[in-house]
Amino acid sequence: MVIDIPNPYKKRLVIIGGGFGGIQLAKKLKNKPIQVVIIDKNNYHTFQPLMYQVATSVLEAESIAYPIRKIFSRSKNIFFRLGEVDQVDHENNRIILGNDEMQYDYLAIATGAKTNFLNNEGLTISSMPMKSVLEALDLRSMILQNFEKTLRNSNERKRQGMMNIVIAGAGPTGVELAGALGELKQKVFPKDYPELDLSQMNVYIVQSGDRVLPMLSEKSSVKAKKYLEQLGVTVVLNTRVLDFFGDYVQTNTGQDLIARTLIWTAGVIGNPVQGLGAEAVNRGGRIEVDAFNRVKGYENVFAVGDVASMVSEDFPRGHPMVAPAAMQQGEQLAKNILNEINGQPMKPFVYKDKGAMATVGKNKAVVELGKMKFGGSPAWFVWMAVHLMSLVGFRNKLVTFFNWTKNYFSSDRGIRLIVTPFDLYEEKRKRKKELAKLEKEKVRE
Amino acid sequence: MVIDIPNPYKKRLVIIGGGFGGIQLAKKLKNKPIQVVIIDKNNYHTFQPLMYQVATSVLEAESIAYPIRKIFSRSKNIFFRLGEVDQVDHENNRIILGNDEMQYDYLAIATGAKTNFLNNEGLTISSMPMKSVLEALDLRSMILQNFEKTLRNSNERKRQGMMNIVIAGAGPTGVELAGALGELKQKVFPKDYPELDLSQMNVYIVQSGDRVLPMLSEKSSVKAKKYLEQLGVTVVLNTRVLDFFGDYVQTNTGQDLIARTLIWTAGVIGNPVQGLGAEAVNRGGRIEVDAFNRVKGYENVFAVGDVASMVSEDFPRGHPMVAPAAMQQGEQLAKNILNEINGQPMKPFVYKDKGAMATVGKNKAVVELGKMKFGGSPAWFVWMAVHLMSLVGFRNKLVTFFNWTKNYFSSDRGIRLIVTPFDLYEEKRKRKKELAKLEKEKVRE
Numbered sequence: 001m002v003i004d005i006p007n008p009y010k011k012r013l014v015i016i017g018g019g020f021g022g023i024q025l026a027k028k029l030k031n032k033p034i035q036v037v038i039i040d041k042n043n044y045h046t047f048q049p050l051m052y053q054v055a056t057s058v059l060e061a062e063s064i065a066y067p068i069r070k071i072f073s074r075s076k077n078i079f080f081r082l083g084e085v086d087q088v089d090h091e092n093n094r095i096i097l098g099n100d101e102m103q104y105d106y107l108a109i110a111t112g113a114k115t116n117f118l119n120n121e122g123l124t125i126s127s128m129p130m131k132s133v134l135e136a137l138d139l140r141s142m143i144l145q146n147f148e149k150t151l152r153n154s155n156e157r158k159r160q161g162m163m164n165i166v167i168a169g170a171g172p173t174g175v176e177l178a179g180a181l182g183e184l185k186q187k188v189f190p191k192d193y194p195e196l197d198l199s200q201m202n203v204y205i206v207q208s209g210d211r212v213l214p215m216l217s218e219k220s221s222v223k224a225k226k227y228l229e230q231l232g233v234t235v236v237l238n239t240r241v242l243d244f245f246g247d248y249v250q251t252n253t254g255q256d257l258i259a260r261t262l263i264w265t266a267g268v269i270g271n272p273v274q275g276l277g278a279e280a281v282n283r284g285g286r287i288e289v290d291a292f293n294r295v296k297g298y299e300n301v302f303a304v305g306d307v308a309s310m311v312s313e314d315f316p317r318g319h320p321m322v323a324p325a326a327m328q329q330g331e332q333l334a335k336n337i338l339n340e341i342n343g344q345p346m347k348p349f350v351y352k353d354k355g356a357m358a359t360v361g362k363n364k365a366v367v368e369l370g371k372m373k374f375g376g377s378p379a380w381f382v383w384m385a386v387h388l389m390s391l392v393g394f395r396n397k398l399v400t401f402f403n404w405t406k407n408y409f410s411s412d413r414g415i416r417l418i419v420t421p422f423d424l425y426e427e428k429r430k431r432k433k434e435l436a437k438l439e440k441e442k443v444r445e
Numbered sequence: 446m447v448i449d450i451p452n453p454y455k456k457r458l459v460i461i462g463g464g465f466g467g468i469q470l471a472k473k474l475k476n477k478p479i480q481v482v483i484i485d486k487n488n489y490h491t492f493q494p495l496m497y498q499v500a501t502s503v504l505e506a507e508s509i510a511y512p513i514r515k516i517f518s519r520s521k522n523i524f525f526r527l528g529e530v531d532q533v534d535h536e537n538n539r540i541i542l543g544n545d546e547m548q549y550d551y552l553a554i555a556t557g558a559k560t561n562f563l564n565n566e567g568l569t570i571s572s573m574p575m576k577s578v579l580e581a582l583d584l585r586s587m588i589l590q591n592f593e594k595t596l597r598n599s600n601e602r603k604r605q606g607m608m609n610i611v612i613a614g615a616g617p618t619g620v621e622l623a624g625a626l627g628e629l630k631q632k633v634f635p636k637d638y639p640e641l642d643l644s645q646m647n648v649y650i651v652q653s654g655d656r657v658l659p660m661l662s663e664k665s666s667v668k669a670k671k672y673l674e675q676l677g678v679t680v681v682l683n684t685r686v687l688d689f690f691g692d693y694v695q696t697n698t699g700q701d702l703i704a705r706t707l708i709w710t711a712g713v714i715g716n717p718v719q720g721l722g723a724e725a726v727n728r729g730g731r732i733e734v735d736a737f738n739r740v741k742g743y744e745n746v747f748a749v750g751d752v753a754s755m756v757s758e759d760f761p762r763g764h765p766m767v768a769p770a771a772m773q774q775g776e777q778l779a780k781n782i783l784n785e786i787n788g789q790p791m792k793p794f795v796y797k798d799k800g801a802m803a804t805v806g807k808n809k810a811v812v813e814l815g816k817m818k819f820g821g822s823p824a825w826f827v828w829m830a831v832h833l834m835s836l837v838g839f840r841n842k843l844v845t846f847f848n849w850t851k852n853y854f855s856s857d858r859g860i861r862l863i864v865t866p867f868d869l870y871e872e873k874r875k876r877k878k879e880l881a882k883l884e885k886e887k888v889r890e
Contacts (some may be wrong), residue, residue, distance in 0.1 A: 001597070001598070001599050003596075003597060003630060004641070041860075042863065043589060043593060043863050044862045044863070044864075050847060060505045060506075060507040060508075061505075061862075061864050062505040062507075062859075062860050062862060062864070063505075063861050065864065067631065067637075067859075067861050067862060069637045069638075069861075070637070070857075070859070070861075071638045076639075079640075081593075081597065082590075082593035082594075082597075082863075083597065097597075100583075117512075133864055134864065134865065137864070137865075144488060145527070148526075148527035149527075150707065151448075151526060151527075152446070152448060152527075152528065152542075152545055153446070153527065154446050159836055191518045191687075192514045192515070192518065193514075194521075195450070195524070247491075375462070393859065394851075395847075395848070395851060395859040396859075398847060399844055399847065402840075402844065402847075403840070406839075406840055412515075414507075414512075414515070414838065414840040414841075415507050416488070416512050416514075417488065417489045417506075417507060417510050417512060418487065418488050418722060419489075419506050419507070419510065419578055419579065419582070419866055420579065420582075
């Protein structure tokens with residue numbers, strides 16, 4: 001059917017994706033003279049930077065998710081539809097969702113990025129990505145289930161594989177995850193599993209370059225590495241993961257790492273919608289946009305956030321795929337669309353780099369804000385404050401604050417629950433297999 | 446493999462099931478001279494009385510679940526194993542779990558109850574039970590997904606079916622669920638779905654008898670019915686649900702109710718383990734025990750809680766299947782097992798009825814404590830206090846308290862999230878189908 005929403009304004013903007021970019025764009029158009037329809041396959045916005053805390057039993061999934069309808073419950077011009085967009089039919093200014101379709105005057109693609117498994121079947125099928133709340137919950141379940149299984153297995157090598165975890169990629173996600181797992185190893189699991197020798201549990205973080213957190217300064221990298229090692233994490237540098245065989249990880253140095261859990265944070269690619277011209281999408285899956293976030297070759301189609309690549313002298317490969325860039329683009333695009341409606345010229349986007357930070361564990365973080373670079377407890381508190389303030393909604397802020405406070409004093413993780421057991425859903429693996437097949441075929445074409 | 450745990454004591458008690466009965470039994474044996482092994486298919490204890498609040502977006506699943514390992518982290522004699530017991534092999538004093546086995550000196554069966562679909566295929570496959578956290582999450586997802594789908598459907602009858610909800614059974618679970626859904630209809634959904642006419646949403650509660658909450662006094666039933674109607678719930682008395690066809694519910698009065706969601710709270714049966722003699726299990730699936738919770742015909746096998754039926758003059762059909770009865774039995778059995786170890790005689794179990802209560806909505810509850818019967822706000826506060834204090838763990842108490850406080854002032858439900866979409870897991874439906882088949886075959890035998 002044709003999804004239509006009575007529109008008292010002249011124009012309708014359809015936003016595909018309720019991530020940082022899409023939500024910010026819509027927020028800045030609240031109660032403006034334009035109808036805005038957000039489409040997302042989830043009915044919630046995900047606060048991705050804290051996803052690793054869901055995977056490591058620190059936070060409930062519900063603390064990092066926020067109902068999109070609730071964000072806009074007081075905005076009469078903003079609507080939400082749950083759905084997956086299959087295709088843009090630009091000739092007719094419409095998008096296709098299954099059997100349904102919807103017209104747009106302006107389209108904003110804010111579909112973000114997805115995990116890049118490098119077309120490797122072993123990685124695609126068996127490694128654990130962490131780009132959605134469900135994937136974070138799967139990871140939590142898998143880690144806990146493996147520990148429970150260890151107690152029902154007498155084969156030494158299998159037990160080793162169940163206890164070990166390999167993380168590929170030492171960007172912020174990989175480092176934060178490794179640190180949180182190190183804390184689990186040192187502080188939580190010894191109490192939970194007194195029958196296991198936790199010194200046998202190995203958390204490896206594997207990085208192709210010669211330092212962790214390559215986007216930060218050398219000094220911060222050294223600090224982060226030290227923190228990781230203090231938490232019992234084995235940092236493996238100058239090494240690339242080549243393949244995963246379910247119970248061991250193959251690397252390019254010849255060193256195999258025994259582990260049943262490989263967490264893949266070593267790369268993302270853009271997640272564009274189908275139907276855009278081939279010239280609009282680059283090799284990294286990102287959509288090429290001009291300084292106004294307008295997709296190359298289109299008049300009324302825009303892209304913001306991770307999926308958008310705005311190449312400039314300062315950013316020859318586009319802006320970094322981080323939340324602040326997406327939010328700033330969303331904000332600017334809102335202004336530009338209003339400008340266009342009002343017959344005003346658009347203004348080019350200018351990125352304000354707000355710095356970078358990563359936390360490894362309690363009192364262990366690194367922060368770089370312009371020329372200010374610091375670590376330890378102060379950095380950790382700054383990291384917490386920034387993330388807490390960025391969470392959407394009072395409830396999520398408070399529950400998260402409470403969980404963090406409790407963990408600070410007790411070093412506990414109250415949420416080590418296998419609520420959605422990983423192996424209950426063979427379906428998931430089947431889908432992954434088919435996905436892998438599809439991606440391969442796509443490459444061949 | 447043989448699961449063995451080095452045992453410095455003479456005896457091992459294996460408890461199957463980490464519900465109210467099993468946990469209480471283990472708690473009372475903390476640091477006593479006996480090894481205790483709890484086996485459960487989940488790694489957490491579930492606080493069932495608040496399950497309906499997970500289904501209706503009031504509480505996170507994590508607030509009503511508590512890691513079993515954490516409950517016993519300071520008890521050196523108490524152990525946990527994740528697993529499903531397939532069978533008791535009593536001749537050899539062992540239980541079988543998949544390829545594993547474990548010896549016991551004493552066995553306590555605390556496997557609780559399961560939903561009774563009355564061998565009806567339509568109900569088994571398509572109705573929604575609510576006996577586990579996963580089922581409560583499924584229900585939350587289904588209700589929210591149906592509302593989202595309504596906005597993408599133009600067929601009037603289908604839209605009506607997506608908005609309507611039928612609850613079969615007006616015991617405490619059914620009544621509390623109906624009230625919570627009434628609040629969603631009146632206070633939350635109108636804000637979320639301004640495009641829908643919420644007066645078209647019908648919440649039906651269907652009860653075979655002539656009043657709701659039949660275990661309470663006539664007066665309380667009348668009050669509860671009035672509360673339900675104030676919240677916009679349609680109470681359908683003297684009516685039985687006969688079958689469910691996915692989009693309408695057939696009743697014995699000839700009245701069909703259009704609805705895609707049928708929540709089945711109209712009956713439970715005992716959930717015994719396989720391998721007990723046929724004479725030990727009655728028609729309701731409950732295990733017949735004597736006054737010491739000893740299973741009929743066995744020396745060292747006991748049963749407590751919902752799965753146990755201890756028939757006496759006062760309780761010709763066994764004790765009510767409620768948490769206090771399970772906890773009291775668990776406590777008494779702990780004492781009796783210690784008595785036996787110490788060569789003392791066992792003492793018969795005496796049930797102390799602590800009264801009953803049910804909440805319908807904000808300031809709307811009924812409480813009966815002995816001769817004291819009251820309703821309204823006082824009852825609601827008593828209900829909240831009792832449930833809050835009964836929750837395991839400080840974290841769960843606080844997060845729940847916070848959610849309730851916030852809902853009290855804002856009438857909001859922050860957790861209306863489709864995190865585990867129902868239809869993602871076709872697997873579930875397949876399993877249900879097979880379950881239905883199996884049950885039927887069992888009956889035929």
